[in-house]
Amino acid sequence: MHLRRAGTIVLTIGGLAVAGGAATARAADPGEQIARLQAIKHDLTPPERKVDSRLAVDLHNRVKAGTAEVDIEAAPGSGLVARLQALGANVRYASPRTGAIRAAVPMSKLATVAGWSEVERVHEAARAMTASLRPPESKDVRAARRAAAIRAAAAVVTSEGDVTHGADLVRARDHVTGIGTKLCVLSDGVDSLADSQAAGELPAVDILADQAGDGDEGTAMLEILHDLAPGAELGFATAFTSDASFADNIEALRFTAHCDVLVDDVLYYNESPFEDGPIAQSVNAVTADGALYFSAAGNEGNMVDGTSGTYEGDFRPSGRGIGKFAGDAHDFDPGPATQIVDPIAVPSGGAVVTLFWAEPLGHATSDYDLYLLNASGGVVDFSQDVQDGDDDPYEILGTPNATGLRLAVVKYGGEPRYFQLSALRARFRSSTAGVPAWATSGTLRGHAAAADAFATAAAPAATPFDVVLVPGDPPHPSGPFPGVFTALQAPEIFTSDGPRRMFFPAPVTRAKPDITAADGVNTSVGGFDPFFGTSAAAPHAAAIAGLVLSGNPGATTADVRDAFNATALDLAPAGVDTRTGHGLLRADQVLAYTGATPQPLVQAQAPAVTPATGDGDAYLEAGETGTLRVPVTNAGDGTATGISVTVSTGDPLATVTPRSRAYGDLPTGANTARDFTLALAPTYPLGKRVRLTVRVTFAGVLSPTTATFSIATGQPATTAQRFAYAGPPVAIPDDSALGASVPVPVTGVGYASKLTFSIDGATCTTTTPSTTVGIDHPFVADLTATLAAPDGTTARLFTGVGGNGNNLCQVVFDDGAAKLLASAPASANPFTGTWKPEQPLDGLLNGAADGTWTFHVTDDASRDTGSIRAVSLSLTGFQ
Known part of the structure; x- marks a missing residue:
């Protein structure tokens, strides 16, 4: 296997x-x-x-x-x-x-x-692999790099692509920042997210539950989005748990998290070039729903630059075999000569080689095999799966660090088929022994080739890439920074080319890639400074699409594609080509084409209540009324007019009057407030919070906005009750999205006014495994922890903590704490003390506290294992 x-x-x-x-x-x-x-x-x-x-x-x-x-x-x-x-x-x-x-x-x-x-x-x-040119790192190396990056943090870093694409000009000229849009990334992980947020590089990011992933390419891509479209909301989910998880997360980001623009930089090796597989089908589902989808074209080379590692064409029988007792090798030479091998130049570290042929996924009846040979014809490696009617038309193998390697394709049984042979990140190059190489265009494949996806090629924004990927490659080009892109720009020599010839469900040739954008840009994320590869290009294009949607709410995929195609800088060779598509994006020219109207976006802020009748204390209680002040802010790009606010509770025991008020007009960035009256019936339950729904209407397509808030009632008690998990240690599954949970039953509290959560422990130590700490784990950065209230509401406590530090012991999560646990360095292990949770615990107190609370931990990286041993929560009720 x-x-x-x-x-x-x-x-x-x-x-x-x-x-x-x-x-x-x-x-x-x-x-x-x-x-x-x-x-x-x-x-x-x-x-x-x-x-x-x-x-x-x-x-x-x-x-x-x-x-x-x-x-x-x-x-x-x-x-x-x-x-x-x-x-x-x-x-x-x-x-x-x-x-x-x-x-x-x-x-x-x-x-x-x-x-x-x-x-x-x-x-x-x-x-799978990402479309970044950064070499892979171990968890320990990555943790050390993160620690060094935190120590070296300085000014906020802005992608050079902001200038080269003219996005900075758009924000200054058109006053459009991405407001009203949500841009979401799928990549490996967001390990350094908390560091980027603390440094002012990123705002809040909506991460799908337990899908933070492992790695930092996602963090770097989010920074690019935020640099160009700072007004947009952001979201993330990992693409690396499995191909099924990737497909699920694409749909969840659209249909659950409501992302307008999605962008990824991932290729699964088993993605077919000849039909839309499960991942591409999810892309099709979200684009059919109106989302814009951007994907990295890949860094596997192209024919124009002589960097192709792809051969695609009809199978031609040679009458010769390779190593089986049956089978006919493909003849790569289209002329009268016969050549049953294609020589490859392998980069340092080897390459993954895939073979696909044109039969439907899961229904291959022709049996093809893949062989790797050395210069003397000896078999170095081979892949000879059985295809007998219910299999995928797919073979895969890996190459060693060696020279003189050649690939052969053998038809063991069945019919001659069109096929694609790809040596990913390698090149088909003539050997020193005089064996000619045969290569073609068409490297780009998988979900990036989905019909409505924007497959994005790369061109450097600034200095050239400084690594020779494969000996014999042409020089890497440089970019125009601090100037803007022009039609004279050369693309990256490694960017993957099209077109993509599809066979199923019906034959069609898709012109891919679609567009070109910047790579070679700086981020604050260590290892992505600079960030090269189409992994960096795709978020630049996605951010420009976000600016278009921000200035033109309701614009369709066809509208955006028309604007991109009409304004892109045509790069050589002339016309729409297989290396750069329609050409390089310039945000200033795209938005000059579409026009842009700065949109107001008025949102309610947290209301405050002041008791107006009752016993004279500072608490709103049953039978009393209070003055409810409801502020709003215009967080948009344009002036808001005709603002009206409606407040409702949905509870007959808590009423708000009047139902609505006019708020007038509001310039961008300004705020104002109006007063309402909130009345509680004499039978209103002790300590139950009032759930307010605040609907804000104004002149503009982003109207209305709706937010929910909770208003505390009752006088808090002065003492807390503690409830602890009383069961045996529970193992945390390694590298599993399922995770482990422990229950904490609560009785006799009713509603609670305050909550703290503790990961306990008798004696704190870095020893693993340990029987005296609350959570024993030799790599706490792998863990994500959440707490769920009896009504199912959840709050994330921590994720990606402490680099390669060990164990959590006597850790208290309290909304009143100043710092997130993620800010603790690895040297602070075993982790202890009082910390702010990543999401407020106060949000768990809207329902009754009595019932079963659930503490859940997932481990999102392999190799290190641990267990949940001792946790508890403290709840303060009412008097």
Whole structure:
């Protein structure tokens, strides 16, 4: 089987492990290995035939050691999660939408899982990469880099793309900042989000629950969005839990978080070039709903710059074989000569190689195989899955750090098909031995090629990229900063090209990429300073779209595309081309084309109440009335006129009069307030908060806005009651979105006036595992913790804390604290003291406190494990 782990494709055949082509056990002769594999194929049991054939080899050979990380196809609601956990599997993600499950299953139990009737297929876990040119880091290296970046923090950093795209000119000329839009990112993670916020680089970010991810590319992309469109709201979800999770998060960001513009920089290796797979289908769903979707075109090279690592075309039989006892190798030479290999120049660190052919996903009847050979023709690695009618037309392998490598494609059975062979981040280059290379355009694939997505190519904003990616590449270009982009700009030599030829459900050729934007820009995030790759280009284009929507609310995808296409700077070669699409975006020219009207956005702020009748104390109580002051602010870009505010409670025991008031006009950035009367009935429950709905109307398309607030009533008690989790330690699943929960039952409080939450512990230590701390974990930065009230309302306590620090012990979360726990350095471990939660605990007190509270922890990175041991909450009632 092939598993993508830590940047290495691992091949196991018949119990022999080969990493990057080098055997880690005494390898048999390649011909002997192939013969063994072919014999196994004929003897697979029905459950084994449900399993990816590379996994089936190990099942057939009774391999029991270790675990296999797999994607399980099953119907929604199949109930497999609990059954998998009972077998000792670590369920990393379960899609409520499709039923797909990502899990690490013990090899000794894989046959059992495959035998369940609810299981349709079991595949190796799909892996992905971002479109950044930054090398991967371990968790420890990343934690050290973050700590150094915090120490070195200085002035706010602004992307050079703000100037080169003319976005700064738009904000000054048109007074449009992104107000009224929500821009959302899907990438690896947002580890440094709290650091960026503390430094003034980012505002609040709406992160999908337990989807903060692992890494920092998401933080860097969010900073680019905010630099160009500072008035826009921001959101985030990771794309790296699994391909099913990525697809789910795309739809959740649109349909639950209400994002207007989405942008990602991720490619899953199993995304087909020839049809819209599950991720692309989710992109199609959100664009059909009116969202704009931007995706990185990729950094895999192009034909114009001689950096292509892609070959695409019809299969031509050569009449020759490679290593099987059956099979016909493809002839790469279109002329009279025969050439059954294509030489590749491999960059340092190797490359992932994928093979797809034009058959529907899940229905491949033709069986193709992929071989990696050395200069002498020896088989270094191979991928020869079985395709017999219910499989994907897909093979994958990894390359070692070696020279003289060649790839071969063999049709083992079936019909000649159109196919794509891609050596990602490598190049098809003629060998020193005189073997000519054959390459084509069409590298761009997957969801970036969705019909209504904006696939974004890259051009440098400032200094050129300073790394030779593959020897023999042309020089990297530079950008115009501090000037603006012109039509003379050269794109990045690594940006992936199109077009994308689709076969299913009907043949069509899509002109991709769509547009080009800036990379090579600075952010405050360490490792992304500068930030190169189409990962940086896509958020620049997305931010410009946000400015268009801000000045033209209601603009459609077609409107934005028309404006982009009409105003983009046409780069060489002339016309719409396969490397840069319609050309480079200039925000100032786009908005000159669309026009822009600064929009007012009037929003209610937190009301305050002053008792007007009653016993003379400072508390509004049953039977009393109070003066309710309701302020509003014009947070928009234009003057607001005709403002009116309506306040309601929905509770017959709490009434507001008058129902509405006129507020007049309000310039941008200004605020004002009006008074209402709030009356409580004599039977109003002690301490129950009044839930206010405040609706603000004004002249403008962003009207109305609605907000909800809670007004405290009753006199708080002077003492608190403590309630603790009383059960045994609960293990936190490693790298799992499911996480672990513990209950804290509460009785006899009624409504509460104040809440603090504690992660307890008798003796605080950095030792792991520890039986004396509240949460033992050797890498607290992996954890995200939330607290849920009995009514289901949640508040996030912390995420991404303390770099590589260990353990939480005697930690108190209190809304009155000054700092977030995320600001604590790793050297402060074991983490202790009083800290401000990331989301206010006060928001959990709108319902009755009696019932079961739930503390939930997820671990979003692999390798380190721990447990919840001792937690409690303190609730103050009323007198």
